[in-house]
Amino acid sequence: MSENLKIIEIEVLRYHPESDREPHLEVYKVPFTDDMSVLQGAQYIKDNFDGSLTFRWSCRMAICGSCGMMINGIPKLSCETFLRDYHPNRIRIEALAHFPIEKDLVVDLSGFIEKLESIQPYIIPKEPRSLEQGEYLQSPQQFNDYIQFTSCINCTLCYAACPQFGLNPDFIGPAAIALLHRYNMDSRDGAAEERMELVASEEGVFNCSAVGYCSVVCPKHVDPANAVNINKTNAAKDYFLRFLSPKGGSK
């Protein structure tokens, strides 16, 4: 560690439901080194100034998806955002937008989790296979069809980025639809039709107006906007096919 520590001002949106009527900002002066992340800045505050500052974190390596915050108004993973990039200006951290604030930087994710659960995020085999038969084979192309959509870490930055979710919390939203698409595109899965009911529902893809910011903020290059919009086309096809053939399209 170098001797001459620099100081950065961190402005934190604080909210304690038991004592605050509404959120308010507080400023802390935090000494930092160039390798310190915004998360470490928050930890510094908790360790040294106020143990009641509340936020989620774990892995510190941008993979567990816990530490998302609004950093100067942009949803980011605080563990891979560095204080040095903001110094000497003040940095403001707030709970992820569009979610209810539970306390300080912690938001209520229960709605998001319900959405994840609702999309049937598991393989419903097209052809059953026993363990003795070994693995399913997947060509490089079949693999490429879905692999991008498997890399979502459920950080919900895309929800904090999507105004349509902010306006309508029932919207299934980018990450959950990306995961749904991941299973639909997997050659081992055969349940795309079952999942269509949700895709095409009022909570489904047509809430999206192609703002596209979800994909801009996604730290894992999942491109959820793409998943959502491809499924609009799929849902529209399904909608019209319904009229053409009794079998085509779901219910």
Added chain:
Amino acid sequence: MKSGLKRSNAPIFWGLFGAGGMFSALFGPMLVFITGIAVPLGLMLPANTMSYAKMMAFAQNIIGKGFILAVIALFLWFAAHRIFHSLHEIGIHAGVGAKLLCYGSAFIATVISAVVLLSLGF
């Protein structure tokens, strides 16, 4: 899977929106240039480009009818859909009213265009 999901009827509007968006992106600028700038100013194009005779001929031709209807109706369906969404986005939740106003106008315009085009004969 949640039960009691209601199927969205957005595909109809979304389809028209998409078609109109694409149509206006491809042809919009040039159309504006021709009808709103070049012809009135007599730039580039022959002076009689939009004369009554030529336009009647165009509007009586089946392809011409189709093109005119597509331009007016699709442009309006596209715009109606976006405007309706934008109203919602800036916090005007007029709900059914806004919906009726936006899509209703597009619908009426479509009907008027169709009626006029039909009345012009073939």
Added chain:
Amino acid sequence: MEIFKADVVIVGGGGAGLRAAIAVAESDPSLKIALVSKVYPMRSHTVAAEGGAAGVKKPTDSFEYHFHDTVGGGDWLCEQDVVEYFVRQAPIELTQLEHWGCPWSRTEDGHVNVRAFGGMKIERTWFAADKSGFHILHTLFQTSIKYPSIKRFDEHFCVDLVEEDGRCQGVVAIEMSTGEFSLIEAKSVIIATGGAGRVFRESTLGGIVTGDGMALAYRHGVALRDMEFVQYHPTCMPVTGLLFTEACRGEGGYLVNKDGYRYLQDYGLGPLQDKPKNKYMELGPRDRLSQAFFFEQQKGRTIEHPTLGSVVHLDLRHLGEAYLRERLPLIYEMAETFMGIDPAKEPIPVRPGVHYTMGGIKTDGQCAASLKGLYAIGECSSVGIHGANRLGSNSLTELLVFGKVAGVEAARNAKTAAPGNSANLLKQAQAVEQRVMALKTKSSGTERISVIRKEMAQTMEDGCGIYRVEKTMQATCDKLAELRERFKNINIDDKSSVWNTDWLTAIELDYQLDVAMAMAHSAINRKESRGAHQRLDGFEQRDDVNFLKHSEAYYVAGSAPRIALGDVKITTSQPAARVYGAAGEKADQERKASHV
């Protein structure tokens, strides 16, 4: 207090806990399962595992090879019958995961691919790029959603077990969003709370890896086994301790000192190899590589970095950007974002960091602990496959193989065992609530949690590092005793109920101190060098006469743990010299010759 009646409760939603939950659900859909986790399951630290999971795959490989690699890698402190079962089940479980959708990396012809890993004779590490743990965890979590009998208690913090007539009958947990307590009754309790490496300084481990489950079982009289064996991973990011996976070396990375010299050839891992060769050079086992770093540092041959301290270089440049982006995308990004280094152009500074706790809650081969109805799996457990040193990629497989075993066993037990007396259990739970609440409401001392935590980490690093001597280990034991006292005088800034992480951190610290004591006392008691436990004070050799034994630490309230020695199960592999590189190959041939 909320009361929930389950048949099986699982504490921990990492790879091990989720696999167990699915196993219970599949073995009997009528059983009610409660899955308790202090973070949303997909945030569990399994998510951070990069390299992959071991299981025999190639036709040139065999269960015997995997067995010998594991037992030798563990310096013969493994339960060999358990290892035998483990290696046979490994490929089945990994295939099962494929059927559930895990995107294992594949060969051109569509089969699952395997890569080389340290201490493994044949390539047998199944991998999903360098996000293997991430994909395993998300696959398991998503698959678990299919089973309606699994009721999750996400962001619920488990604070104690309840027992009756010598049987474990449930757990007490705090709902983090409200601060309220619940009692979850169950006939079988599975602990799957992961490792305890956070008792050390910044390491490869996430903030949640605090040894909670170990401490819970320990306080209920269950032994913590082999706690002195703490794995240092040789290639960690300096300061933060973040991991650069062993796969970096499996894919062909070099380790070089300040002279650009591949120093591992001086430590019994040579001769030099150009291409990665199993069990040679960079593909030696982790303990050996971390130890080599220590000696390089002693000899002044490490690179002294102004801000990062002593480091060596992990050189990936010769692999080329395209290959690195395909095989090690996460590593590439991490080097770029966290260190501002382009690994295709510059070598990466690395040093050893704490990575894995080999020891844990002692169980038999069926994952049952000594307390009836209690099971333990995953990194918090010691089922006996890692011995004195875990081989990389064995532990992800362990989660699956023993997660399933524990699930099946817990289900079986739940169907036969009688439920506890609810009134009695509630009384216990209320006592737990009072005790845990008092920690918060009565706290008004002068000690800061963060200060005690830092001192604990520092003393563990000093006394229980890569090399150990009696004097510093004793100092660590004394320091931990002092911290235990000082802990009584902590202050918790936050006295509120909703999402009180200040309070939860204090509870974790309490657990950590217990676990740290078990580690330090087990270490000082082991007067030999074996695997990850290396001494420099006259006990440099392995001593099979006195110490081919497991250490077992027993909790003693208010004082140091009692350390006992337990037998090691040997079936077919007699302890031999643990050699790698050319010497290892020679030993292998001799062993084969003596078998025919």
Added chain:
Amino acid sequence: MSKRRPYVRSMDGWWKKNPYFIEYMIHESTALFVAAYAFILLVGLVRLGQGEAAWSGWLDALKSPLSLTCHVVFLVAILYHTYTWFKIMPITMPPIIVGGKRVGPEVITGSGLLAALVASLVLLGLVWRLAL
């Protein structure tokens, strides 16, 4: 009794809070100009149906400075619509694989813009031919 009291923030003025959203609103608002233009054409069509005099009146109105100004504005706005429409296109389309590699977003946007250029020239050419 739970002490939770989740705080829901207002969405008011969300679109002013981030340059990305401001741009989004601007490109969404091009729809107003498309609508206005289509409305003018609709009036023209109705006038056409009413006979030659009505039609000429409409044509004359197009020559007014107000109309010309409006059309210049429409032109700019609709050009911007064209640009953003194709800019968004990559996220709305399934991946296109050519020669084993995924076609990049710039290529898709570029092709779209090229298509618009071609369409415009073809339209101009056709109008020219019809007018002769």
